[in-house]
Each structure stands twice: as structure tokens, then as C-alpha cells.
Amino acid sequence: MSALKHEIEFTLNGVKRKVTVDVTMNALDMLRDVVGLTGTKYGCGEGECGACTIQVDGVSLNSCLMFAVDCAGRTITTVEGLTDQPRGEALRDAFVEHGAVQCGFCTPGMMMQADHLLHKHPHPDEGCVKRGLEGNLCRCTGYKKIVDAVVACGADK
Amino acid sequence: MTELKRYLAPTSLDQAVECLKGGNVTILAGGTDLTPQSQAGRIKFKQTLMNIRHIPQLTGITLEGKEIRIGALATITEIMEHPLVRQHLPVLVEACDHFASDQIRNAGTIGGNICNASPAGDTLIPLLVLDACVELASMPEAKLYRHCMPISTFFTGPGKTRKSLCELVTGVRIPVPGAGHVSRFYKHGTRPALDISTISIGLAADIHDGVMKNVRVAFGAVAPTPLRATATESALEGRHLDAATIEAAAIAARDEVNPIDDVRATAWYRKEMIHNMTKRLLENVSA
Numbered sequence: 001m002s003a004l005k006h007e008i009e010f011t012l013n014g015v016k017r018k019v020t021v022d023v024t025m026n027a028l029d030m031l032r033d034v035v036g037l038t039g040t041k042y043g044c045g046e047g048e049c050g051a052c053t054i055q056v057d058g059v060s061l062n063s064c065l066m067f068a069v070d071c072a073g074r075t076i077t078t079v080e081g082l083t084d085q086p087r088g089e090a091l092r093d094a095f096v097e098h099g100a101v102q103c104g105f106c107t108p109g110m111m112m113q114a115d116h117l118l119h120k121h122p123h124p125d126e127g128c129v130k131r132g133l134e135g136n137l138c139r140c141t142g143y144k145k146i147v148d149a150v151v152a153c154g155a156d157k
Numbered sequence: 158m159t160e161l162k163r164y165l166a167p168t169s170l171d172q173a174v175e176c177l178k179g180g181n182v183t184i185l186a187g188g189t190d191l192t193p194q195s196q197a198g199r200i201k202f203k204q205t206l207m208n209i210r211h212i213p214q215l216t217g218i219t220l221e222g223k224e225i226r227i228g229a230l231a232t233i234t235e236i237m238e239h240p241l242v243r244q245h246l247p248v249l250v251e252a253c254d255h256f257a258s259d260q261i262r263n264a265g266t267i268g269g270n271i272c273n274a275s276p277a278g279d280t281l282i283p284l285l286v287l288d289a290c291v292e293l294a295s296m297p298e299a300k301l302y303r304h305c306m307p308i309s310t311f312f313t314g315p316g317k318t319r320k321s322l323c324e325l326v327t328g329v330r331i332p333v334p335g336a337g338h339v340s341r342f343y344k345h346g347t348r349p350a351l352d353i354s355t356i357s358i359g360l361a362a363d364i365h366d367g368v369m370k371n372v373r374v375a376f377g378a379v380a381p382t383p384l385r386a387t388a389t390e391s392a393l394e395g396r397h398l399d400a401a402t403i404e405a406a407a408i409a410a411r412d413e414v415n416p417i418d419d420v421r422a423t424a425w426y427r428k429e430m431i432h433n434m435t436k437r438l439l440e441n442v443s444a
Binding site: 003004006023024026045046047048050053059060061062064065066067069070072113116117132134135136 | 161166185196257258
């Protein structure tokens with residue numbers, strides 16, 4: 001039995017894309033397996049861990065909880081496109097400087113969510129960062145270095 | 158095995174309800190529940206998957222006369238940040254603030270939270286105490302038919318509602334509370350984020366000269382549906398909030414809920430929590 005397919009067009013990291021996807025596929029599988037951008041990670045598949053966080057029309061969401069067909073007509077940013085922007089670049093440097101990356105698996109999701117947080121709250125304090133990142137799990141760092149990195153990134157500007 | 162044969166993304170309400178006529182349709186909005194539920198096999202796709210995100214009649218948060226109308230596609234984030242909601246419906250803001258995580262609040266819709274009809278649905282408790290009505294649309298003949306149903310009669314069981322397969326939830330209407338209106342929301346879980354309620358409590362009333370009128374109490378995760386607590390309401394209606402009234406209401410609350418043992422808590426614990434937290438919320442109101 002062949003699965004029902006549907007063609008969609010959307011903007012991915014500033015570039016127009018046209019792809020054909022299974023109608024029941026989620027956006028994470030499309031990004032990784034159809035488009036070939038593997039920066040966005042599969043962690044839990046049910047929205048608990050935030051490793052698959054992307055931005056769609058300027059807001060962060062879990063790509064594992066989004067239908068690929070629902071990307072049609074929308075503007076999507078993944079971690080591969082994040083560091084093309086000044087805030088993304090500053091965030092990457094802050095993560096490096098503060099040692100906020102250990103195994104690195106949560107990092108793309110953390111960066112995407114932190115970027116969204118900094119968009120809404122340009123100068124967040126520690127509490128604001130913890131609240132903003134509560135949908136992202138990290139099993140290595142104990143969060144402190146990640147939170148420090150995001151606070152520092154907001155303080156720089 | 159899926160019998161999915163068609164994907165549709167209608168751009169008007171008429172198209173959408175026309176498509177629903179046969180009833181063999183799975184509706185997609187935010188996708189935050191449909192994606193994991195379908196991938197785990199708990200939901201089987203019907204013949205048509207209909208993405209309702211492109212229907213303008215389902216969007217927006219507006220003041221219409223003495224009601225605030227929230228479109229079914231309003232996300233939890235849009236609701237909690239909207240000035241009208243913040244000004245008039247703080248109890249809904251409070252519940253939205255305890256809803257999952259930022260990423261899920263940015264995608265999940267209030268229409269989806271209502272239609273999923275989880276006994277623990279976070280927005281359902283404030284909607285119950287705010288006397289919200291669910292807007293429904295269908296096309297029984299050739300013409301669009303719209304009507305409203307009080308949310309207190311909408312839920313019939315876990316995941317089950319009075320909405321027919323041919324109907325679409327288009328929004329929710331909430332009367333703007335008047336002067337003297339007080340409301341509270343409390344959710345108990347093991348961590349602040351991404352937790353399904355062990356119990357939740359909503360409370361609303363008009364208080365004039367210390368007397369409570371139009372009392373509304375609702376409990377989440379203690380019954381097969383989100384529950385309007387009528388016995389607790391009766392224990393409070395028309396009374397001053399003194400210590401004896403508060404204790405009587407807390408006991409009525411414990412006695413009228415019917416929770417189960419599950420992975421999140423035992424029935425006994427839930428009953429104790431309902432008693433203790435109802436008491437604490439009422440003491441907070443009277444303070």
C-alpha cells in the first residue's frame with residue numbers, strides 16, 4: 001500500500017523549497033529524511049524534550065508535533081539557518097564561551113528556543129531563561145551553563 | 158493500516174463543513190496531540206485528513222457585545238498574551254501559563270484542547286467557571302448552520318463530546334465578567350512544565366458585600382470529564398466566606414469528585430488534594 005502523498009512549498013532558512021511528503025509525516029522527519037537537514041534532533045517524539053525545536057513564522061515549536069503538510073506556505077528556520085543571523089551567531093558564541101555544550105544532542109533545540117526567548121525578552125534574567133527553556137531537556141549540563149550562556153547573550157546587547 | 162485517501166486544506170468555513178458532511182474526517186489544527194496520538198496508533202486516520210488552519214473564521218480574539226469570542230485556532234500563547242483576555246479573564250491566563258511548554262503553547266489551539274476533551278485539559282477548567290459556550294458549525298442541508306452549546310454540557314467522557322462528526326468547533330464565547338467578579342485557578346503536578354494535571358481547580362464568583370453569588374467551581378482530572386462541582390457551588394452560593402463555609406465547601410468538594418488511581422496519583426491523594434486546595438483557594442479569596 002502506498003501512503004498518500006502531498007506536494008508542499010515553503011521557505012526554509014531563507015530558501016524556497018518544494019517537496020513531496022507523506023501526508024502523515026511529521027515536520028521533523030521531513031527535515032531530516034526528505035530535505036536532509038539533520039541538525040534538528042529526534043529526542044522523544046512527543047514534545048517532552050524540545051530537541052526538535054524549530055521556528056515557524058517566527059515562533060518556536062516542536063517539529064515532531066507538527067505535520068509536514070502544515071509547513072505549506074510557511075517560513076521555517078532550523079538550527080542550520082540560525083547562525084546566519086546576528087542573534088544566532090551571538091548565541092552560538094555564548095554557548096561555546098560558557099561551556100553550554102557537552103554531548104550536544106539538546107543544543108540545536110536549546111539554541112532555537114533560546115533565540116525565540118531572546119526575541120521576546122531581549123534581556124532576560126535567570127528566572128526568565130529557566131522559564132523559557134522549560135520545554136527543553138538536557139541530560140549532561142544540569143542546565144546552569146546553558147542558562148548562563150543565554151543570560152550573557154541577552155546582557156551583551 | 159490507514160484508510161486515509163484525501164488531504165484537504167480548506168480556506169473557508171463553508172468548504173470545511175461541506176467536507177465534514179460525510180463525517181469520515183480527521184481534523185488537524187495545531188497538531189500537538191494528533192501527531193503523537195496517531196504515530197502511537199491511538200488514533201486511526203479517517204478517510205480524509207482536513208487541515209483547518211487556513212480558515213479565517215476560526216481565528217482572532219475579539220470583543221463582541223458582552224462576550225469575548227476566541228477563535229478555535231487561537232494558540233495558547235496568543236490567548237495568554239492578548240490584552241482582552243489579560244484584562245477580563247485572568248483565570249484563563251493563569252491556566253494557559255501552566256499549559257505544557259512554550260513550544261507547545263505556540264502551536265496548540267484552544268479548539269484542539271476543547272475537542273480532545275481530556276479530563277485534565279488545562280483550559281477547560283477556566284472555561285467551565287467562566288460559563289463559556291462552544292460555537293459549532295455544520296451544513297445539514299445546503300446552508301451553513303451555526304449554534305452554541307454551554308461548555309458545561311459539552312463533555313460526555315474521556316475524549317468524548319456532544320459534537321457530532323459533521324460539526325466543527327469554530328470558537329468559544331465567554332461572557333465578560335462584571336464588577337465584583339473574582340476567579341482563581343490552581344493546577345497540581347510534579348513539575349511546573351509539561352505536566353498533565355494531577356488535579357486542577359477553577360473557581361469564580363461575583364462577590365458583593367462579602368456575599369458570593371453565581372458561584373462556579375470546576376475540577377480537572379478527578380472524573381471522566383472536566384467536572385462542574387455543583388455540590389461545592391451550593392455550599393458557597395449566597396454565603397459569606399467565613400471559616401465554617403470554607404470548610405463545608407472543601408468537604409463537599411472532596412465528597413463530590415470521583416477520581417481514579419493512575420500513574421499520576423491515587424484516588425485517595427486526589428480527593429485529599431481537592432479538599433486541601435479548594436480550602437486554600439477559598440482562604441486566598443477571603444483574605
